[in-house]
Amino acid sequence: MDGFDSVVQLLDSTGSPVIDSHYSSALDNSSLLALYRDMVLVRKLDEQATALQRQGELGLWAPLIGQEAAQIGSGRALAQRDYAFATYREHGVAWCRGIDPVDMLRFWRGTMHQAWDANLHRLYGYQVIIGAHALHATGYAMGAYLSGRSGTGNSETDQAVVAYFGDGAMSEGDVNESFVFAATYQAPIVFFCQNNQWAISEPTKRQSRIPLVQRAEGFGLRGIRVDGNDVIACHAVTAEALDRARSGGGPTLIEAVTYRMGAHTTSDDPTKYRDGSDDELWRSRDPIDRLRIYLRANEVLNDTFQSDLDAEATSLAERMRIGCRELPDPDPLSMFENVYCAPDARLDEQRSELKSILAKMGD
Amino acid sequence: MEQLTIVSAINKGLRRAMAADSKVLLMGEDIGKLGGVFRVTEGLQKEFSDERVIDSPLAESGIVGTAIGLALNGFRPVVEIQFDGFVYPAFDQIVSQMARMRYRSRGALSLPITMRIPFGGGIGSVEHHSESPEAYFSATPGLRVISAADSHDAYWMIQQAIFSDDPVIFLEPKRRYWQKGDVDTDADLSSAMPMFSAKVLTDGSDCTLISYGPTVVTALQAAKFAQEDGVGIEVIDMRSLSPIDMHTIATSVRKTGRVIVVHEAPGSGGLGAEIGQRIMETCFTDLKAPVLRVTGYDTPYPASRIEEHYLPDADRILDALEKVMSY
């Protein structure tokens, strides 16, 4: 693979296992099947959400297609007690954190800014401001250490934090500052950068002259580059980085090299800026295909499992279609809630004003 | 005369300014091959090269900060901020650096920078794609803040902003981007209405409706309804939020004695407060009723499915009109 000289890979694009000098997979066959199932289902989820946007049911959607292995491999490496901060594209991570796909749609349909209980799922809501959450994640990790919930040596309870972002985000000040803070305080954090080659229309070259992972060294972070389309490798490197973080071994930057197979969002037209010549290469590196080939070749995946999974995907999509259309529009008066913790007299006046306008409209 | 959308009017204005002065260059995210997410810079990189239409790394503070450096070195940078919600990472560079450069250098250094920012709600997208940050900027000494509400103004004002020696925040009403209007693209820049002048759009003697940007259209709708009821409305498009053209406003207020200010940004601390106060100072005895405001509420922009209730509409303006008329 071009530019993949020092990349961790455990399953190549033809579905053949690769020996790595440092990493090996701890996953048994049923875990591999579970990862396969996750990837198939989130691709379906993504496809369905894209279709819902086309039908006018969603305002926008940011497709994850092509990034299933990076998101599922890393997402499944998280322990329940870990905390994740992610962007608008991390539906696969949200899936791993137990978010109902219909709840994911609330944000994109425009019924809520943040649709799930962040503390319950230990996943902060979709972050739209590029890179802002990297600092939040770093602070959260600092807090985990300061409050004795990380780095105690208890491998059952020590926590770590993951911050997800893209190659474009590597240019934002917030991300670079979070590297400084994480390194300075040796915070228990893993920065998981999905280098999907594009930040809307700008190729990764616009953000960096060197492989992104090389930035790690300058900041005093450990850096790992992984084949982002190899779910087994993504799982292995993330699991190890999390273990290290939890036990007080400090922060890691993981660059998962992958490809945004779809548009940036449903509003985007990639034909304006990329000619599609890379698409075929990356299709041949498809994260789901290679695991299927491996599982088939080793007789782990049989026809029954596959057809059950296909049926599950179909019913997931149906549930999303129905669930999406049934999502209630919020009460307009709810816009005045939670601007502050304490009551606010001015907002109360404005709420009354809107209430009487709505009553008049109802007349 | 050409019929142009606001998007293509700005595009043509940019092209003309770039052709007129080789020191004009554009910087921003995705403005090159893509032509920007709203296609305002479509075709310009091809025409003027990637050294004059620069796809910047994804870092707003970086974009504005380097624009400052380029301006110090003789260029006239035009910065595109992709959406209003993404301008805040550049806040320090704008308010502490760009705005003060001339003042702190006692006039030795000035920064002819234009910052284009699509602003306001109404496009049904997700959080941070609807913002009205104008009050932060109009409250910052050293910055000029203007907004074009139609294609004609978009075409001329973008050029005036570019050739201004002071930094200009140029706010583009994104939900009106595809609205068409006549533009005489053959006219001379020097014949355009001065950049800081307000524009009287309708003639009326009962009430002055003052607005800017996306709500100018809303104000015109309300004025039309009022006219049908026999109430004469003078709609003023401010065009410039800093400075405020008090002469045009006061002339109208002296005639009508009643004023309503309309904007999408939250009322508290917004432009309406400033205008109301300035009217108090200049035309207190002409007023027949208190100056009222019809604005966004004092909340963040809500989720898009209920945003229509946040945005001022003609009905809310007519309610306010009833109040000032019966005061």
Ligand SMILES: Cc1ncc(C[n+]2csc(CCOP(=O)(O)OP(=O)(O)O)c2C)c(N)n1
């Ligand atoms: C602060 C900020 N600036 C600009 C944007 C507009 N924007 C949204 S996504 C994007 C590209 C992000 O690229 P990358 O970080 O590589 O993530 P990807 O979208 O490829 O997953 C940009 C410029 C934004 N959301 N926030």
